Amino acid sequence: MKRISQIKQELFNAVRVGWFLAYHHIRRSSKWTTVLIVFIMTLTLLNLVVVSGLLLGLITGSFEAFKESYSGEVIVTSAPQHDYIENSQNLISYLNNHPNVKATSVRYVAGAQLLGTLADLPGKDERPNKISIRLVGIDPTSEEALTGFSRFVVKGETLVEGEEGSILIGANMIKKYSSFADANIPGLDLLNDVDVGSRIKVTISTTGGTVIKKDFRIKGIVKSKVDEISTRAFITDKELKRLIPVNKEEVQEIAIKTDDLYAPILSNEIKFFMGSYSARIQTSGEAIPSFLRNIETTMGVLGNALSSFALVVASITIFIVVFINAVTKRKFIGIMKGIGVSPIAIEFSYIFQALFYGVVGSIVGLIITFGVLKPYFAAYPINFPFSDGILVATPESAGIRVVILLVVTLAAGYIPAKLIVRKNTLDAILGR
Amino acid sequence: MIRSENLVKKYGNADLELTVLKNLNIQIEKGEFVAIIGPSGAGKSTLLYQLSLLDVPTSGGIYINGKNMSVLPEKEKTEFRLRELGYVFQDYALLPELTALENVALPMLMQGLSYSDAVLKAKVALSTVGLSEKLGNLPSQLSGGQQQRVSIARAIAHGPHILFADEPTANLDSISAEPVMEAFSELHKSGQTIIMVTHEVEYASKAGRIITLKDGLVVSDKKI
Numbered sequence: 001m002k003r004i005s006q007i008k009q010e011l012f013n014a015v016r017v018g019w020f021l022a023y024h025h026i027r028r029s030s031k032w033t034t035v036l037i038v039f040i041m042t043l044t045l046l047n048l049v050v051v052s053g054l055l056l057g058l059i060t061g062s063f064e065a066f067k068e069s070y071s072g073e074v075i076v077t078s079a080p081q082h083d084y085i086e087n088s089q090n091l092i093s094y095l096n097n098h099p100n101v102k103a104t105s106v107r108y109v110a111g112a113q114l115l116g117t118l119a120d121l122p123g124k125d126e127r128p129n130k131i132s133i134r135l136v137g138i139d140p141t142s143e144e145a146l147t148g149f150s151r152f153v154v155k156g157e158t159l160v161e162g163e164e165g166s167i168l169i170g171a172n173m174i175k176k177y178s179s180f181a182d183a184n185i186p187g188l189d190l191l192n193d194v195d196v197g198s199r200i201k202v203t204i205s206t207t208g209g210t211v212i213k214k215d216f217r218i219k220g221i222v223k224s225k226v227d228e229i230s231t232r233a234f235i236t237d238k239e240l241k242r243l244i245p246v247n248k249e250e251v252q253e254i255a256i257k258t259d260d261l262y263a264p265i266l267s268n269e270i271k272f273f274m275g276s277y278s279a280r281i282q283t284s285g286e287a288i289p290s291f292l293r294n295i296e297t298t299m300g301v302l303g304n305a306l307s308s309f310a311l312v313v314a315s316i317t318i319f320i321v322v323f324i325n326a327v328t329k330r331k332f333i334g335i336m337k338g339i340g341v342s343p344i345a346i347e348f349s350y351i352f353q354a355l356f357y358g359v360v361g362s363i364v365g366l367i368i369t370f371g372v373l374k375p376y377f378a379a380y381p382i383n384f385p386f387s388d389g390i391l392v393a394t395p396e397s398a399g400i401r402v403v404i405l406l407v408v409t410l411a412a413g414y415i416p417a418k419l420i421v422r423k424n425t426l427d428a429i430l431g432r
Numbered sequence: 433m434i435r436s437e438n439l440v441k442k443y444g445n446a447d448l449e450l451t452v453l454k455n456l457n458i459q460i461e462k463g464e465f466v467a468i469i470g471p472s473g474a475g476k477s478t479l480l481y482q483l484s485l486l487d488v489p490t491s492g493g494i495y496i497n498g499k500n501m502s503v504l505p506e507k508e509k510t511e512f513r514l515r516e517l518g519y520v521f522q523d524y525a526l527l528p529e530l531t532a533l534e535n536v537a538l539p540m541l542m543q544g545l546s547y548s549d550a551v552l553k554a555k556v557a558l559s560t561v562g563l564s565e566k567l568g569n570l571p572s573q574l575s576g577g578q579q580q581r582v583s584i585a586r587a588i589a590h591g592p593h594i595l596f597a598d599e600p601t602a603n604l605d606s607i608s609a610e611p612v613m614e615a616f617s618e619l620h621k622s623g624q625t626i627i628m629v630t631h632e633v634e635y636a637s638k639a640g641r642i643i644t645l646k647d648g649l650v651v652s653d654k655k656i
Contacts, residue, residue, distance in 0.1 A: 013544050020534075020541060021527075028529040028570070335525040338486055339586065340514020341542050342507075425506075426486045429521070 010342070017341060018348025025349065026356055034357075040317050041361020041409070042368065047310035048401040049369050052303025053393040057377065059296040062225065062387030067284040069147050070228040072105070072255035073263035075287050076270060079278040087277035088251040094273055095256060100266060102257040105146040108137035108240050109252035114169070114233065115201040116191040131173055131189045134232045135204065136253075137240030146257050149222075152229050156196035156220030164239045167202065167216040169194075171223035172230040179385065196220060202233075206244050214243060225386050307401070314405065315412040318357065322350050323416035330420055334428025343421045347414060354413020355406065362402045369393050433625065434483060434594060435459035438492035441478050441648075452478045454648040455492070460627060460641075462593075465620040467636035468629045470645035476629040477598055479645065483627060484517055484596040485509045496594075514542055518587030520597040524579040526571040526586075532558060532578075533567040536586045543590060557589035558582065561615045577608025584615050588624065595619065597628040601635055613638050 026034060067073065076091065078084050085091065088106075095101050112135035115128065140159040143149040150158040154177070159166060171177035175190040194200060196218050204212045216235070224230050258266050263283045270281045326333065333346055374391045382389030426432075441453040452475045460466050468476050481487040482494055485501055493502040501512065513519075526535045536554035541547065558564060561581040571579050580600055587595055597616070601609035613635050620626055620640070630636050637656065644652035 009544060013542055017538070017542050020538070024534060025529050332525070332527055335521065336527070336538075337510060338513065338521075338525075339519055339539050340510055340517075341538065342510060342514075345542060426481055429486070429525075 011344075014342050014345035015348055017345040019352055021346070021349035022352035022356065026353060037317075037321055037357045038361045038364065041314065041357050041405070042364040044310050044314035044317075045362050045365030045401065045405055046368060046373075048307045048405060049365065049393050049398050050373060050391060051306050051310070052300070053369075053391045053397075054377075054382070054389060055299040055303040055306075056296065056392040058382065058384050058387055058389040059292060059299055060392045061381055061384065061389045062292060063285070063288055063296075064390070065224065065226050065387055066228075066288055069152070069224050069226040070255065071282075071284045071287050072103070072146055072257045073260060073284050074256040074258060074267050074270065075282055075284065076254040076256070077280045077282075077287075078252050079280045082278050084250040084252055085254065085279040087274060087279075088254065091270070091274065091279075092251075092254065095254070095270075098266070098269075100258050100262050102259075103142065103145040104257070105143045105253075105255045106139065106237070106251050107143075107253040107255070108237055108250065110135050110137075110204050110206075110240065110244060112205075112233065113203040114173075114191060115203065116194045116198070129192050129194075131191055133170075133173055135202065135240070136232050136234050137237035138234055139237050146255055152222040152224045153220040154223040156218065158220060159234065159236055161236065162238050163219075163236050164242075165216055166219035166235070167200070168220045168222050168234040169218055170230040170232050171221050172227070173233070174221065177221055177223065194218060204244055210244070212243050225384075225388065311404065311408055315408045318354055318409050318412035319416055321357075322354055322413045323419070325353075326350060326417050326420035330423070330428050331431055333421055334423075334425050334430075337421075337425040338429055346421050347417045350417030351410060351413050354409050358406045358409035362405060366398060366402070369398060370395075433460060433462040434494070434496045434627075436479075436482065436492065436494055439479075439482060439489050439494070440491040441475075441482060441487070442490045452648050453482065453489075456648070456650060458643060458650060458653070460625070462625055463620075463623050464641055465616070465624075465626045465639040466628070466641045466643060467639035468627065468643045468645060469631060469633065469636045470651075472631070473647075474645040475648040476631075476645055480596055480598050480627065480629045484519065484594075485513060514539060515590070516593045518590070518592035518595040520580070520583050520587050520595070520600045522599040522602050524571070524576070524583045524603075526579055526582055528571050531568050531570055532563060532574065532582045532585075535571070535582055536589050539586065540590050553589050554585070557585035560588070560618070561585045562611060575608060576604050577612060580604060580608075580612050581615055584612065584619075588619060594625045594627060597626065597630075599629055599631065601630065601632060609635065 076085055092104065092106060095104050111132065113130055113132050115130045117129040138159070140149065140161050153168065154171060159168060169191070172179060173191060174194060175192045176195060178190050180188060198218050199215055200218060201213060201215050206212065222229055222234065256266065267281055267283050274281065336346055337343060370393065374393055377389070377391040436456050436458050439453050439456040440451065443450045443452060456479065468479060470476050482489055485494065489502055493500045495501065501509065504512070527538070530538065533551060533554050536557050537550040540550035540553055545553070555564070555567065558567060561584050563578060563581055563585065566574060566578060571582070574582065601612055604612060616626055616628065617638055628639060636642050639656070641653070641655045643650055
């Protein structure tokens with residue numbers, strides 16, 4: 001028992017003296033050296049948090065865009081092998097009265113063909129200026145409330161409620177605006193020589209086999225990094241319902257806006273409400289295509305690989321700094337041992353110094369990450385072809401990286417100190 | 433109180449071996465001020481390192497109060513040095529980032545004294561060597577003589593039984609060396625056991641006993 005208390009006391013003294021030595025060393029050492037080491041540690045943490053955060057952010061940005069531009073937090077669509085959502089009108093009433101639902105957008109979707117040239121027939125060897133497209137009937141007011149639809153209009157104007165004869169077309173379906181126009185992909189047809197104000201012919205084939213044709217004026221071009229906007233065409237729901245005898249029950253999509261945290265609960269509530277009625281009910285995260293999930297995983301692996309390189313560089317840096325520090329002070333380490341300062345106290349002093357650099361570098365890195373970079377990339381996302389890249393950094397993930405950095409720093413500080421401290425005391429004093 | 437018994441210290445290997453101390457037998461009593469002198473290579477410093485437990489003998493032993501200290505593990509020797517021995521090194525050996533006061537307080541903090549008690553004792557020790565006005569000075573802000581007196585204060589602050597000094601005036605001019613030797617004399621008067629290595633006969637004469645070494649052997653041992 002006495003032995004344990006003695007060990008505790010020795011350890012306490014060693015920690016106290018280690019802290020005493022480290023504190024005075026840092027306080028009175030070169031400010032520029034300290035700033036340089038802290039700067040390196042800050043860059044290391046930024047490398048750990050920001051590089052992987054940006055890689056993930058490219059994908060997460062597309063997830064966010066998918067949610068903000070199309071699905072809302074929860075989306076109900078027709079089930080596989082079904083043409084529409086069953087019991088949709090009751091579901092819409094339920095959602096409209098739900099206290100946690102902020103907005104809904106009910107969409108009617110039909111397959112259609114757009115013919116871009118009304119007057120000229122194609123030549124013998126030419127394909128007609130025609131594309132197949134998903135034609136979506138929307139209520140402009142509720143769609144605006146859910147996605148801010150008008151922000152996608154890059155040319156022309158958005159639809160207004162009840163409007164007839166006007167159509168909005170996704171930019172990726174028009175040669176002039178499409179990102180794929182120069183790709184020359186076999187089988188990919190784009191509308192040629194049409195723009196806002198052009199007249200096009202829309203052909204809708206109903207499930208009953210009826211073919212409906214009508215001329216529309218292109219009122220606007222909509223563009224987004226979400227395909228569900230850029231590859232579709234939009235008319236008002238009233239017009240679509242009038243053109244084809246759509247039963248008001250035959251809804252294909254209901255996008256719902258709620259709180260992020262409430263989305264899974266609402267999804268379950270809707271499933272419970274729907275019971276045996278057929279529909280696919282998904283949160284935004286569940287609705288995201290699996291290939292994007294795979295890319296997210298790949299990006300995560302890449303981020304971790306790059307981070308591990310950064311970690312190795314940081315540990316080597318700290319190792320070198322502490323090693324040089326300890327080597328140049330080898331004589332003083334010998335003297336301290338000579339006058340009775342225990343080796344473990346000297347080792348603690350180097351550990352505390354390394355931890356100081358790690359902690360201060362991490363704090364500065366966190367301030368830069370959460371105070372500067374994250375708000376900056378939120379305000380000015382990276383313009384990636386299929387997403388607006390943001391910086392994904394949560395306190396939890398950053399905290400884990402800080403802990404990893406500190407553990408590595410601790411080891412990188414301890415090992416060189418141990419190597420030097422264990423040398424023979426007299427040899428150290430005499431510089432042998 | 434402290435004695436060496438058949439003390440041998442060799443350096444090198446079987447091919448090239450140098451015997452620095454050859455069966456040395458000396459005994460120093462409590463309260464003595466002993467100067468060890470001799471030409472370069474006589475083994476003065478080697479003997480001091482042996483007596484102060486900083487080095488391990490090739491054979492023979494160092495006995496303090498009857499106990500063979502040479503066979504103790506390094507950890508126990510460090511602990512013993514901390515509590516019972518004091519050191520004054522030739523080149524002062526002060527930690528550059530600690531003030532005079534902090535340098536002196538350091539061993540006492542290691543002993544487990546509270547910071548305030550360690551600082552109080554350090555102030556007393558610095559006052560003893562006449563440096564009350566230089567408590568907050570870093571070593572770089574002190575002259576060589578002042579640094580050596582800080583080193584003495586550090587060595588005596590915790591009340592060691594034996595004070596070892598390795599050429600304490602070697603790096604000092606005569607003006608700076610004088611107060612350093614004065615400090616040793618005062619400590620001796622107060623009953624401190626002091627073992628000092630020096631090559632300067634003038635300073636050795638301040639001691640009460642002079643041991644002269646040559647080629648690793650005691651050639652003279654005189655009480656003054």
